Amino acid sequence: MRGVAVVGIGHSKFGRRTDVGVAELAFESVKRAMDDCGVDRKEIGSVTLGSAGGWYEEPLPAVLVNEYAGFEDVGTMRVEAACASGSAAVRSAYLSVASGEAEVAMAVGVEKMTEVDTLTSVELMGRSGSYLWEFENYGMTFPAYYALYAVAHMGRYGTTEEDMSRVAVKAHHYGAMNPLAQFQKEITLEKALSSQVVSWPLKLYDACPISDGSAAVVLASEDAARRLTDTPVWIRGIGFSSDSANMSRRSDYVGLRATADASRKAYAAAKIGPRDVDVATCHDCFTIAELMAYEDLGFCAKGEGPKLVRDGQTEVGGRIPVNLDGGLKAKGHPIGATGVSMVVEVSKQLRGEADRGRQAQIRNGVGLVHNVGGTGHYCYVTVLSRSR
Amino acid sequence: MRGVAVVGIGHSKFGRRTDVGVAELAFESVKRAMDDCGVDRKEIGSVTLGSAGGWYEEPLPAVLVNEYAGFEDVGTMRVEAACASGSAAVRSAYLSVASGEAEVAMAVGVEKMTEVDTLTSVELMGRSGSYLWEFENYGMTFPAYYALYAVAHMGRYGTTEEDMSRVAVKAHHYGAMNPLAQFQKEITLEKALSSQVVSWPLKLYDACPISDGSAAVVLASEDAARRLTDTPVWIRGIGFSSDSANMSRRSDYVGLRATADASRKAYAAAKIGPRDVDVATCHDCFTIAELMAYEDLGFCAKGEGPKLVRDGQTEVGGRIPVNLDGGLKAKGHPIGATGVSMVVEVSKQLRGEADRGRQAQIRNGVGLVHNVGGTGHYCYVTVLSRSR
Numbered sequence: 088m089r090g091v092a093v094v095g096i097g098h099s100k101f102g103r104r105t106d107v108g109v110a111e112l113a114f115e116s117v118k119r120a121m122d123d124c125g126v127d128r129k130e131i132g133s134v135t136l137g138s139a140g141g142w143y144e145e146p147l148p149a150v151l152v153n154e155y156a157g158f159e160d161v162g163t164m165r166v167e168a169a170c171a172s173g174s175a176a177v178r179s180a181y182l183s184v185a186s187g188e189a190e191v192a193m194a195v196g197v198e199k200m201t202e203v204d205t206l207t208s209v210e211l212m213g214r215s216g217s218y219l220w221e222f223e224n225y226g227m228t229f230p231a232y233y234a235l236y237a238v239a240h241m242g243r244y245g246t247t248e249e250d251m252s253r254v255a256v257k258a259h260h261y262g263a264m265n266p267l268a269q270f271q272k273e274i275t276l277e278k279a280l281s282s283q284v285v286s287w288p289l290k291l292y293d294a295c296p297i298s299d300g301s302a303a304v305v306l307a308s309e310d311a312a313r314r315l316t317d318t319p320v321w322i323r324g325i326g327f328s329s330d331s332a333n334m335s336r337r338s339d340y341v342g343l344r345a346t347a348d349a350s351r352k353a354y355a356a357a358k359i360g361p362r363d364v365d366v367a368t369c370h371d372c373f374t375i376a377e378l379m380a381y382e383d384l385g386f387c388a389k390g391e392g393p394k395l396v397r398d399g400q401t402e403v404g405g406r407i408p409v410n411l412d413g414g415l416k417a418k419g420h421p422i423g424a425t426g427v428s429m430v431v432e433v434s435k436q437l438r439g440e441a442d443r444g445r446q447a448q449i450r451n452g453v454g455l456v457h458n459v460g461g462t463g464h465y466c467y468v469t470v471l472s473r474s475r
Numbered sequence: 476m477r478g479v480a481v482v483g484i485g486h487s488k489f490g491r492r493t494d495v496g497v498a499e500l501a502f503e504s505v506k507r508a509m510d511d512c513g514v515d516r517k518e519i520g521s522v523t524l525g526s527a528g529g530w531y532e533e534p535l536p537a538v539l540v541n542e543y544a545g546f547e548d549v550g551t552m553r554v555e556a557a558c559a560s561g562s563a564a565v566r567s568a569y570l571s572v573a574s575g576e577a578e579v580a581m582a583v584g585v586e587k588m589t590e591v592d593t594l595t596s597v598e599l600m601g602r603s604g605s606y607l608w609e610f611e612n613y614g615m616t617f618p619a620y621y622a623l624y625a626v627a628h629m630g631r632y633g634t635t636e637e638d639m640s641r642v643a644v645k646a647h648h649y650g651a652m653n654p655l656a657q658f659q660k661e662i663t664l665e666k667a668l669s670s671q672v673v674s675w676p677l678k679l680y681d682a683c684p685i686s687d688g689s690a691a692v693v694l695a696s697e698d699a700a701r702r703l704t705d706t707p708v709w710i711r712g713i714g715f716s717s718d719s720a721n722m723s724r725r726s727d728y729v730g731l732r733a734t735a736d737a738s739r740k741a742y743a744a745a746k747i748g749p750r751d752v753d754v755a756t757c758h759d760c761f762t763i764a765e766l767m768a769y770e771d772l773g774f775c776a777k778g779e780g781p782k783l784v785r786d787g788q789t790e791v792g793g794r795i796p797v798n799l800d801g802g803l804k805a806k807g808h809p810i811g812a813t814g815v816s817m818v819v820e821v822s823k824q825l826r827g828e829a830d831r832g833r834q835a836q837i838r839n840g841v842g843l844v845h846n847v848g849g850t851g852h853y854c855y856v857t858v859l860s861r862s863r
Binding site: 141145168 | 496527533534535551554573575576604607713714716720721732733736737855
């Protein structure tokens with residue numbers, strides 16, 4: 088397999104974006120990613136757009152994004168793996184370069200979700216599973232699915248509501264330092280704990296918001312990377328897996344099998360272990376999801392996720408800083424953009440370019456991106472490194 | 476780039492399928508493709524599902540298809556490039572094997588469209604373009620887009636309504652020999668010509684139907700292919716391109732630039748020319764589209780497509796037989812399945828396994844798949860060959 092590097096990164100402001108259409112929103116990141124490495128439009132050999140769709144009007148966003156960006160004769164497609172659509176786009180662009188199809192490929196992630204009212208959003212999110220069987224029959228919504236996991240984790244490992252709220256406080260702490268984040272305001276543990284219950288034990292501050300936003304990366308072969316940048320960030324391995332569509336068919340509710348499996352594959356491909364990781368982004372659609380991710384990714388033993396956050400080990404200066412961009416929780420979660428945004432963030436961290444106060448200490452030069460679709464229906468884990 | 480072969484092919488009956496859900500429908504092809512080469516479930520390293528979605532309830536079909544097929548721990552995603560979604564899935568599986576990510580990968584295409592009433596279908600198809608600008612502002616439907624091309628082609632090259640109807644008669648002729656086709660009934664030139672006008676000059680028999688159906692292929696590396704089959708069909712090259720989302724920004728209306736560009740790339744990758752092709756499937760969503768494809772793919776000079784069909788050169792025994800499975804017109808067009816179905820058909824032809832009366836004469840052992848998304852918004856051309 089050929090070497091593939093992230094050579095250009097771009098990221099829009101996340102939040103409520105009524106000022107732009109979907110193609111304009113995508114272009115904000117496309118332009119920044121291209122400017123970041125000075126790549127010429129004509130060098131782009133393939134484009135992949137990550138977008139779940141359904142929240143905005145355009146059903147063929149890929150060709151619209153291409154047209155607006157001036158890529159009218161570049162082949163493209165849209166990929167969807169629920170909330171992991173962005174990582175699926177990164178994988179597609181990666182395979183395009185790794186296989187030799189293209190020397191330079193672009194992955195773009197975009198979603199425009201805030202035009203839809205909250206009730207419709209809850210309906211659309213709830214469909215992310217086995218729609219006909221579990222959503223229609225039992226009326227389970229997305230927070231309820233993750234609440235099942237939270238309750239099981241509390242029951243088996245003594246995890247508390249405070250532990251979950253600590254994840255939210257950390258997210259807002261770093262979101263406040265990230266000018267591209269949707270929420271840039273610190274919160275207290277008390278505020279998180281006393282927020283409105285959505286689906287017990289999950290409260291308002293345990294949940295990520297509905298967001299608009301985009302992110303883009305330019306990926307390049309070794310030859311092209313050498314020409315385009317002095318700070319390549321290499322994709323050392325991508326692991327991906329899936330799990331049952333029906334929640335009722337899961338073997339347990341204290342972790343995501345897809346995460347454990349995808350990370351095992353990614354570590355093997357990258358020839359590293361979890362202890363080598365300097366900095367990570369984890370899929371914290373709900374706070375319980377971040378705690379489970381620590382465990383499923385091997386950052387700690389099963390059941391010890393809460394201890395990691397209690398001890399401050401996932402903050403700057405800790406053993407394994409996680410979501411220093413604010414995470415889905417504070418940065419926002421425009422579905423198709425999220426996975427690409429994570430690669431942008433970890434690349435920034437490995438390049439030492441994160442905003443003041445939220446830059447991790449880089450020792451091994453290794454970062455990890457963890458992106459989940461649905462309730463563990465899909466999982467993509469990407470290992471990035473400063474060295475090839 | 477590593478060699479990649481089609482080693483297993485599967486295809487469901489196309490038509491109105493009220494007897495199965497989307498996962499069951501996909502499985503009909505998945506099982507046949509796996510049985511075709513005897514591959515074990517555990518050997519499948521990645522799955523890609525081609526499905527445009529929107530016509531059926533499940534928004535996350537990829538994980539459902541995986542669950543039903545027993546691929547619960549295999550990574551998957553859905554890809555969409557409008558009516559070229561199936562080819563986008565084939566390309567993704569191809570890149571997975573070509574890059575070395577997987578030894579064996581599966582591409583599955585599925586769509587369930589007939590549950591939706593005709594008016595909603597017309598609305599959904601019409602959105603395949605620049606929705607907010609052209610569909611909302613001008614109310615252009617899909618037949619109207621292709622009628623623009625038909626009128627331009629008639630004006631510039633003297634193409635007639637009879638020429639287009641001849642394509643339909645040919646499609647029904649071969650569809651009648653294909654037990655998996657939606658329409659298995661011959662029609663006369665007179666019947667086609669006198670059918671109801673949909674958008675002049677296009678009539679009912681110039682248009683492909685709304686369909687349910689699925690198709691699947693198992694792709695393998697050289698080592699795996701040698702082990703799994705005695706009749707590998709090699710993917711010699713895939714070219715893909717796109718064009719403006721807005722029809723008003725096209726340079727002319729007598730051909731699809733995306734087809735010309737994608738085929739140029741595919742021929743270059745495969746190191747062949749159009750004259751080497753023994754048999755092809757062309758994207759005949761409307762009869763005019765097949766005539767333009769002959770020209771854009773280089774099977775004849777620009778403007779001479781009608782002559783090819785008039786002279787019977789695209790029938791069995793002709794210079795370049797096209798759509799011997801009935802094409803989209805008679806076989807049916809379940810959007811996400813179509814591109815995969817085309818690879819199944821051309822593989823069958825190259826293996827000499829097509830049904831009686833519709834087997835092309837194979838000289839060079841080379842076949843071509845042409846799959847268009849939208850009105851030339853996307854185009855994928857895949858060159859297949861009996862030799863590596």
